[in-house]
Amino acid sequence: MTRTGAQYMESLRDGRTIYLDGALVQDPGTHPSYRNAVRSVARLYDFQAAPENRELMTFASPDTGEAVGRCWQLPTSYEELVKRRLSLAAWAEGSYGFFGRSPDHVASCLCGMMMGIDVFREHGEERAKALQNYFVYVRENDLYVTYVIVNPQANRSKPASEQEDEYLVAGICDEDSQGITIKGAKMLGTGSVMANEVLVTTMAPLREGEEKYAFTAAVPLGAKGVKILSRKSYESTAVSEFDNPLSSQFDENDAVIYFDEVKVPWERVFVYRDVPMCQAQWHTAPTHVFQNYQAQVRFMVKLRFLLGLARRIAETNGIISIPPVVTTLGQLAAETSMIEGLVKGMEASGRQYGPYYVPDTQLLYSAQVLSQQIYPKIVHTIRDLAGGGMIMTPSSVADFLNPEIAPYVEATQKSPVVDSIERVKLFKLAWDAIGSEFGSRHEQYEMFYGGNSISTRGHAYRTYDWDNVGEMVDRLLSSYDLPQA
Ligand SMILES: Cc1cc2nc3c(=O)[nH]c(=O)nc-3n(C[C@H](O)[C@H](O)[C@H](O)COP(=O)(O)OP(=O)(O)OC[C@H]3O[C@@H](n4cnc5c(N)ncnc54)[C@H](O)[C@@H]3O)c2cc1C
Structure with a gap:
């Protein structure tokens, strides 16, 4: 129950x-x-x-x-x-x-x-x-x-x-x-x-x-x-x-x-x-694949959240329509979609394991290797988008509650789209997600929870269908030879 x-x-x-x-x-x-x-x-x-x-x-x-x-x-x-x-x-x-x-x-x-x-x-x-x-x-x-x-x-x-x-x-x-x-x-x-x-x-x-x-x-x-x-x-x-x-x-x-x-x-x-x-x-049992499939589903959700955060930062700072920012957000969107695509791909090309249906191993390990690499990159990109905004926040919520300080906070926390409270909330959230000790631990987590990158790449190597790719190369190589004299 x-x-x-x-x-x-x-x-x-x-x-x-x-x-x-x-x-x-x-x-x-x-x-x-x-x-x-x-x-x-x-x-x-x-x-x-x-x-x-x-x-x-x-x-x-x-x-x-x-x-x-x-x-x-x-x-x-x-x-x-x-x-x-x-x-x-x-x-x-x-x-x-x-x-x-x-x-x-x-x-x-x-x-x-x-x-x-x-x-x-x-x-x-x-x-x-x-x-x-x-x-x-x-x-x-x-x-x-x-x-x-x-x-x-x-x-x-x-x-x-x-x-x-x-x-x-x-x-x-x-x-x-x-x-x-x-x-x-x-x-x-x-x-x-x-x-x-x-x-x-x-x-x-x-x-x-x-x-x-x-x-x-x-x-x-x-x-x-x-x-x-x-x-x-x-x-x-x-x-x-x-x-x-x-x-x-x-x-x-x-x-x-x-x-x-x-x-x-x-x-x-x-x-x-x-x-x-x-x-x-x-x-031999599908244990490692199945637990890490859950991890990729969770990661997909987290990336959607971080992508939303990046977009809100760009909107709040009034930079959303600037072409380099658009391309940065496009890059983040592509990375988020790549993980979603891998999750859906590992389901679609899953296999029967006895009476059970399990996700595709090759795509799962590809997703793990790529996740470990893109998470620090995504964090870095959001830092780049946010600039000093994550740091110029008031020391704590208490500043809003003190009538002597609050007008200064109000006067300095400006945005073309939200008021000062919403601006501070957003940038404090961003810092908590990627810059705080908690955020930093998350970077370490995503890099290591599934093993160090040597072992995850080892799994990707071990499970890749090498015969298929090798056969293609051999087919081309065997289709020609030294030119006849
Ligand atoms: C936040 C967080 C949460 C975690 N949660 C769990 C959990 O719930 N349960 C659990 O069991 N584990 C958990 N782990 C542990 C995780 O599984 C390990 O961190 C991971 O397996 C890597 O092992 P390690 O940390 O000892 O790093 P190591 O394996 O020691 O790797 C660190 C670095 O050492 C080098 N290195 C290590 N071995 C070699 C080698 N053979 N050849 C060349 N270079 C090498 C590489 O540069 C590597 O990147 C967690 C880790 C973190 C960071």
């Missing part, structure tokens, strides 16, 4: 351990560093549960027939994939694309794993059964799952097993008839302060002998021993919505997660001490 926002917020009172600014936080829903972001997630759940959004956001559970979130749907056709995308896009619009790890991201990852359940069966019937049961559990309870799949940076030139500390990287340190015990760290749990569960596994290839790191397990974020080491909160200093319209409500946070000998029952272990399976779970 779908949850309401209130039920979601209640579920976070699970005794979790979040460390922030030298202190322990247990209920992110009431803490000034996280509560607005939590409320924004709650709004997504309320949107999903609203009767008028039932068709858009839910489908009938194959087990109970009750309405469950569409993000848990395993599409069997192009039409179902598109319907599912519309729900992902609707949720992305709820944060203007600024929640990278909204609940539908790891839901998409788990859908990919479920579509590839046969890959897990080959690994072991028990592990596959555990995954299947877990999937039903999180779908029926509409849980927010995030993941940590990357090892913490330390010495990147050495594998997990050769780091100074054997348990820098989370590994299995013990096991018994009940389950495994994991110890060590993973980066970088986006959304983990406000999710219910975390999927722990590994993305980078491991080596033979590194079996202790080769596991996949699901852990409740309130489980004993889970330490959520939160990065600085941007929300805590974004006290005014007027001054920080995005960071005051969409700081999803990121955290290193330390597993301090966390016991995980076998029912929550999906991969166990199997190095090749750690790769197969992503790439």
